[in-house]
Amino acid sequence: MTKHTIVAMPGDGIGNQVLPEALRVLAAVGFEADYIHADIGWECWRNEGNALPQRTIDLLARHKLGLFGAITSKPNKEAQAELKPELRGKGYVYYSPIVTMRQKFNLDICMRPCIGFKGNPLNYIRKKAGGTFDEPQTNPPENVRAALASHAKFKAFASVPGPDVAVSVRVITRPAARRIVSAAFEYAKKRGFRGVTICEKPNVVRETSGMMEETAKEVAKNYPGIALWSTNIDAQLMWLNKNPEDYNVIVSSNLFGDILSDAFAGLVGGLGFAASGNIGEDVAVFEPTHGSAPKYAELNPPIVNPIAMILSAAMMLDHIGEGMMAGRIRKAISAVVQEGKVRTYDMMRLSGGPKAISQGAASTNQMTDAILEKLGRPQARTAAEG
Numbered sequence: 074m075t076k077h078t079i080v081a082m083p084g085d086g087i088g089n090q091v092l093p094e095a096l097r098v099l100a101a102v103g104f105e106a107d108y109i110h111a112d113i114g115w116e117c118w119r120n121e122g123n124a125l126p127q128r129t130i131d132l133l134a135r136h137k138l139g140l141f142g143a144i145t146s147k148p149n150k151e152a153q154a155e156l157k158p159e160l161r162g163k164g165y166v167y168y169s170p171i172v173t174m175r176q177k178f179n180l181d182i183c184m185r186p187c188i189g190f191k192g193n194p195l196n197y198i199r200k201k202a203g204g205t206f207d208e209p210q211t212n213p214p215e216n217v218r219a220a221l222a223s224h225a226k227f228k229a230f231a232s233v234p235g236p237d238v239a240v241s242v243r244v245i246t247r248p249a250a251r252r253i254v255s256a257a258f259e260y261a262k263k264r265g266f267r268g269v270t271i272c273e274k275p276n277v278v279r280e281t282s283g284m285m286e287e288t289a290k291e292v293a294k295n296y297p298g299i300a301l302w303s304t305n306i307d308a309q310l311m312w313l314n315k316n317p318e319d320y321n322v323i324v325s326s327n328l329f330g331d332i333l334s335d336a337f338a339g340l341v342g343g344l345g346f347a348a349s350g351n352i353g354e355d356v357a358v359f360e361p362t363h364g365s366a367p368k369y370a371e372l373n374p375p376i377v378n379p380i381a382m383i384l385s386a387a388m389m390l391d392h393i394g395e396g397m398m399a400g401r402i403r404k405a406i407s408a409v410v411q412e413g414k415v416r417t418y419d420m421m422r423l424s425g426g427p428k429a430i431s432q433g434a435a436s437t438n439q440m441t442d443a444i445l446e447k448l449g450r451p452q453a454r455t456a457a458e459g
């Protein structure tokens with residue numbers, strides 16, 4: 074096996090708690106790698122005026138593979154106020170290091186698989202034939218749908234003074250659209266799915282959603298065995314609540330995909346289970362979907378669920394052709410979830426905080442230990458990990 078060098082970017086808050094857990098699991102499946110620590114996040118912003126320092130970009134450019142925890146970001150005013158005094162008023166502007174990283178390395182493809190582990194008490198519940206399960210009431214009201222479908226002409230804003238108008242621009246390029254849609258079809262092909270759904274809003278967001286859909290139709294021609302379905306983002310969210318099992322691979326542009334992937338993740342356990350990979354032609358960075366959860370960052374022992382980070386590390390293994398190891402990790406997680414003996418606070422629907430452990434929740438370390446035990450090669454914890 075080639076020995077990889079992985080750029081490890083724990084970042085802020087609970088990123089520092091979950092990333093080391095993923096490394097323990099990677100070691101347990103025999104994945105050999107060198108890990109190089111790289112700085113990213115709020116402290117870099119405060120001390121250097123740049124949340125993604127050039128040295129981190131250089132490391133990613135050299136080693137091509139990154140594992141990332143999470144970062145903290147704050148609104149502009151707070152960001153300026155927290156800059157160290159000698160940097161204030163010097164024109165530093167806060168940019169999201171994740172967005173910068175994606176743009177720098179063309180990490181256009183963001184994969185966010187949602188796995189419903191059997192026995193996960195957080196899984197979406199379907200009514201059984203015998204009516205033993207309650208079905209959640211989730212159909213959104215008609216007026217919500219109607220609001221989404223309305224479209225006012227820009228002329229109507231002509232008399233509004235400049236400072237009172239805000240506009241966001243959405244840019245889609247054909248080559249990036251092609252790469253994203255092709256990745257979705259490849260994913261479906263590899264896993265034997267019957268279809269790919271392109272989810273956009275071409276009837277309202279005509280230009281950009283239109284190009285996404287047009288590109289999808291074009292790419293679909295290369296995959297005769299796989300159907301292309303098309304949904305609008307608003308209707309898709311309703312169907313996702315009503316009959317999520319009808320969908321498997323959904324491809325979407327950035328904002329809609331962000332919304333959709335969180336909504337889908339909610340059906341299979343939420344942020345503690347939501348993994349992702351940002352994949353470019355050259356560089357790839359794998360991260361849990363969740364952020365730095367500052368309110369839990371100081372808790373000792375840590376209580377957050379490491380599964381999202383560990384599943385992200387498994388996606389990294391898939392990406393570099395170590396699918397066997399990735400499969401072993403997912404199987405171990407599946408066994409722990411199904412057994413139901415070790416559950417972090419989120420899996421027990423507790424509200425979190427320092428009391429969670431005394432209420433029976435497993436700590437972050439204990440969850441990883443349980444996964445390692447299923448892998449059959451328990452790893453000794455280092456003193457630093459407590």
Ligand code: NAI
Pocket residue numbers: 091142143144145146147171344345360361362363364365366367368376377378379381419425
């Ligand atoms: P968050 O994802 O950090 O946390 C929201 C809530 O979700 C937490 O309070 C906790 O209840 C739960 N949660 C998150 N991760 C969990 C885990 N592994 N196990 C169990 N429960 C978990 O989002 P929030 O609070 O909106 O943002 C906090 C900071 O993170 C902000 O500064 C935000 O900008 C940043 N952020 C960073 C992201 C990234 O690095 N990719 C993504 C989202 C937010």
Ligand code: MG
Pocket residue numbers: 331332335362
């Ligand atoms: Mg999101």
